[in-house]
Every structure is written in C-alpha cells, then in structure tokens.
Amino acid sequence: MARQIFQLTLFWRTFAWLALLLGATGLAWQVTFRALEAEPRAVQAAQQLGDLVLLARTSLQDVEPIQRLLVIKSIERTATLQVVLAERNDQHTDYAQDKFTQTLVEALQKRLGPDTVVARSLNDNQGLWIRFMTGRDAYWLRAQSDPADGLPTARPWWWAILLVGTVLGSAAIAGLINRPLRELSVAAQNIRDGEYDSRLDEHTLTSEIREVNRGFNRMARVLAKLEQDRSVMLAGISHDLRTPLARLRLEAEMSVHDEAARAAMADDIDQLDAIISKFMDYARPHDLVLQAMPLGELVERAAQAYRNVPDQIGIQVLIPESLQVLVDPTEFSRVFANLFENARRYGRKPGEPARVIVKARPRGPEVEIGVRDHGPGVPAAVLGELTKPFFRGDAARTAVTGSGLGLAIVDKALQRMGGSLDIANAPEGPGLLTKMRLRRA
Numbered sequence: 299m300a301r302q303i304f305q306l307t308l309f310w311r312t313f314a315w316l317a318l319l320l321g322a323t324g325l326a327w328q329v330t331f332r333a334l335e336a337e338p339r340a341v342q343a344a345q346q347l348g349d350l351v352l353l354a355r356t357s358l359q360d361v362e363p364i365q366r367l368l369v370i371k372s373i374e375r376t377a378t379l380q381v382v383l384a385e386r387n388d389q390h391t392d393y394a395q396d397k398f399t400q401t402l403v404e405a406l407q408k409r410l411g412p413d414t415v416v417a418r419s420l421n422d423n424q425g426l427w428i429r430f431m432t433g434r435d436a437y438w439l440r441a442q443s444d445p446a447d448g449l450p451t452a453r454p455w456w457w458a459i460l461l462v463g464t465v466l467g468s469a470a471i472a473g474l475i476n477r478p479l480r481e482l483s484v485a486a487q488n489i490r491d492g493e494y495d496s497r498l499d500e501h502t503l504t505s506e507i508r509e510v511n512r513g514f515n516r517m518a519r520v521l522a523k524l525e526q527d528r529s530v531m532l533a534g535i536s537h538d539l540r541t542p543l544a545r546l547r548l549e550a551e552m553s554v555h556d557e558a559a560r561a562a563m564a565d566d567i568d569q570l571d572a573i574i575s576k577f578m579d580y581a582r583p584h585d586l587v588l589q590a591m592p593l594g595e596l597v598e599r600a601a602q603a604y605r606n607v608p609d610q611i612g613i614q615v616l617i618p619e620s621l622q623v624l625v626d627p628t629e630f631s632r633v634f635a636n637l638f639e640n641a642r643r644y645g646r647k648p649g650e651p652a653r654v655i656v657k658a659r660p661r662g663p664e665v666e667i668g669v670r671d672h673g674p675g676v677p678a679a680v681l682g683e684l685t686k687p688f689f690r691g692d693a694a695r696t697a698v699t700g701s702g703l704g705l706a707i708v709d710k711a712l713q714r715m716g717g718s719l720d721i722a723n724a725p726e727g728p729g730l731l732t733k734m735r736l737r738r739a
Contacts, residue, residue, distance in 0.1 A: 308476055340405060381437055389420070391417055416429075494522035601613040622738070655668075669731070676723060681721055717736040
C-alpha cells in the first residue's frame with residue numbers, strides 16, 4: 299500500500315485554520331479601516347473644494363462679464379486653479395464611481411447646490427472638474443489634485459508583512475497548542491514500545507492538560523507494575539515447568555529400556571520445552587537495539603541452522619549483497635527462524651523437502667522481503683487469522699507439533715522494528731508468500 303507523502307497532522311490543520319483566520323482578519327481590518335476613513339475624508343475634501351468654488355464664484359460675480367477673463371487668468375496664476383467657461387458641447391465623465399466619490403459629490407451638491415456637476419474628465423482632460431453657475435453663465439473649475447488619490451491603499455510591503463506575520467504567528471500558536479498533544483503522543487508511543495518510565499509534566503498551567511497528564515502518568519505506573527508482575531510470573535512459570543520436564547527426561551533416560559519409547563518420550567519433552575520457549579518469546583520480548591545490518595548476511599545466518607536437514611527443507615537466498623536494513627539482529631533472527639520452521643512443517647508436499655526462496659528489493663525508504671514456500675498454501679478465508687496467537691490454518695494439521703505462535707511472533711517482532719507483515723497465497727502455483735517491509739538503512 300502506497301504511503302502518503304504528506305500527512306495532514308493536527309499541527310498543520312491548526313496552522314491552516316489559524317492562518318486563514320489571521321489572514322481574513324488582516325484583510326477585514328484593511329477594508330474596515332478604509333471604509334471608516336473614507337466618509338470623513340470625503341466630507342473634509344468636499345468642504346475644501348466647496349471653499350475654492352465659492353471663492354471663484356464670488357470673484358466672478360463682483361466683476362463685469364467682459365472683465366471675467368482677466369479674473370480667471372488671475373485665479374489661475376495665484377491659486378494654481380483652472381477655470382474655464384462651460385460650453386454646450388462639453389463632454390464629461392461622472393466623478394461618482396464608488397462610495398468615497400459618491401459621498402464627495404453629495405457633500406458638494408449639498409453645499410453648492412443641486413445643479414453642481416462633478417466630473418473626472420472634461421473633453422478628455424483628466425482631473426477633478428466642478429461645474430458651478432455664476433449668474434446665467436456656467437464655469438468649470440479644475441482642482442489641483444484628486445482627493446481619491448490620497449486614500450490609503452494596501453502597499454506590497456503591507457501585504458508582505460501580513461503574510462509573514464500570519465505564517466509566523468500561526469506556526470507559533472499552533473506549536474503551543476499542539477505541544478502537549480505531541481508530548482502525549484510521544485509518551486504513548488514509548489509505552490507501546492515497552493518504555494513504561496515515560497512521564498508527562500503534572501505541573502503545567504493548563505488545567506485540562508494537567509489532568510490528562512496526571513491520568514496518563516497513573517496509567518503508566520499501573521502498566522509498569524503489571525509488566526513487572528508479569529515478568530516475575532513468566533519467569534516463575536518457565537522455571538516451574540522446565541524443572542519437572544528435566545526430571546522427566548532424566549527418568550526416561552534411566553527407567554525406560556525400550557529405545558523407541560524412550561526416543562518418543564524425549565521428543566514429547568522437547569516439544570513441550572519448545573512450546574514454552576515460543577510462549578516466552580511472544581510474551582516477554584527483549585529490548586530492541588536497531589542497527590544497520592546487511593540483509594543477505596542476516597538471512598543466510600538464519601538459514602544455516604537448517605542446512606543440515608536437506609531432506610526436510612531447502613532454502614535459497616536471492617538478496618543483493620549491498621542491501622541493508624535497520625533491524626535488531628536478535629529479533630530479526632527470531633523472525634526468520636519462525637518463518638523457516640513454519641515452512642519446514644507446513645510448506646512442503648508429502649514425501650518431499652520444503653523448498654523456500656527468499657528475495658528482497660528496495661522500495662523507496664523501505665525494503666520488501668518475500669519468503670515463498672511451495673506447499674499446499676492456506677485457504678483464503680483464514681489468511682487474516684494466521685497471525686493470531688495459537689491459531690492453526692488447517693484443522694488437518696493439528697497432528698503436526700507446534701505452538702501456533704510462530705507467525706504471531708513474526709508479526710509482533712516486525713511491528714516492534716517499525717515493519718509490517720502481509721501473508722497471501724503465492725500467485726504462481728501453490729505455496730504461501732510472506733511479504734515483509736522493513737526500514738532501509
């Protein structure tokens with residue numbers, strides 16, 4: 299199964315929501331600030347422009363029409379304004395296009411009269427033009443600057459500050475929010491791996507997190523005590539069972555004169571001892587020490603134990619020498635010892651030795667290992683049950699000695715080393731195909 303390249307963790311979800319919130323807040327602040335500032339600025343600009351128009355109107359009203367041209371020239375020279383006589387064929391563009399300009403036009407008409415016209419261009423000459431009446435004549439006054447040009451706008455540097463602030467602020471807040479959960483996740487992972495001494499801070503300021511940490515620590519202490527009691531109990535069981543077995547072996551060797559009966563009793567005792575060892579391996583795994591190891595060498599080392607019984611099993615290892623995996627050597631040897639033993643018992647045809655082929659290939663950051671036998675295989679309905687403790691895949695095989703823990707030990711060991719196990723019937727011909735994934739070194 300393909301793994302996700304990017305995992306949507308709680309941190310990134312919190313970061314995304316906070317970034318969206320902060321970015322929307324900054325944008326809303328900009329829009330609100332502009333809206334709140336627009337109306338007072340428009341009224342103030344209308345007052346100033348109205349004063350200029352009234353000044354020009356008063357200046358033109360006090361002189362004869364023939365002298366108004368001189369007054370207009372004087373106004374343009376001293377006040378940097380432009381006043382022109384309105385013509386019937388003048389072409390103009392309305393000034394009001396948004397809320398600010400509409401407010402400005404309304405304020406000017408309120409002060410100067412409803413016949414006041416405000417335009418942003420007159421006969422293709424851009425600018426703020428105000429038309430007013432002096433007697434029976436109409437004039438256009440062009441203001442020196444457009445008040446709309448002075449409205450604050452979002453500069454590129456402002457957007458850059460908003461973006462950087464949003465990213466850094468969201469990351470900092472998300473980190474603070476998710477830090478207790480991350481610590482809890484790490485501690486839970488340690489507990490799962492058998493490190494029962496993991497503890498969380500019980501004096502944190504947040505009351506909810508403090509209660510969760512205290513509850514987790516109580517649970518960890520209870521689990522540590524249970525694990526300690528279990529280890530003592532398992533050691534006692536192992537000792538109390540193996541001591542009578544040793545006495546039985548000794549008595550069988552000394553008291554039973556029939557050679558066949560003595561060998562059968564010894565085999566039964568060996569079987570019981572092997573079952574006890576399997577049970578102890580499953581119930582009390584040792585501490586892991588992961589190392590970068592050559593895969594082919596490890597598999598070949600595990601296969602050597604079966605080279606002296608070629609009539610029962612033959613193992614072919616096809617693994618590149620350069621391929622390395624991150625494993626615990628002892629746990630890895632236990633994995634393949636159980637797989638080879640399972641193949642020796644179940645993965646062969648009657649009267650023939652089991653044939654096992656081990657292959658491996660890199661798959662990105664992992665190594666996929668395949669162990670295939672050529673036995674009868676397993677019914678598809680029970681493939682998912684094979685890794686359950688004490689489960690047997692075929693009732694007809696109950697006569698075969700075994701504990702039913704082999705594949706359960708394999709699955710548990712691989713999980714502890716960060717790997718995975720997949721069991722299926724071989725696609726080509728009869729047989730069982732066991733696929734494992736381990737981290738590549």
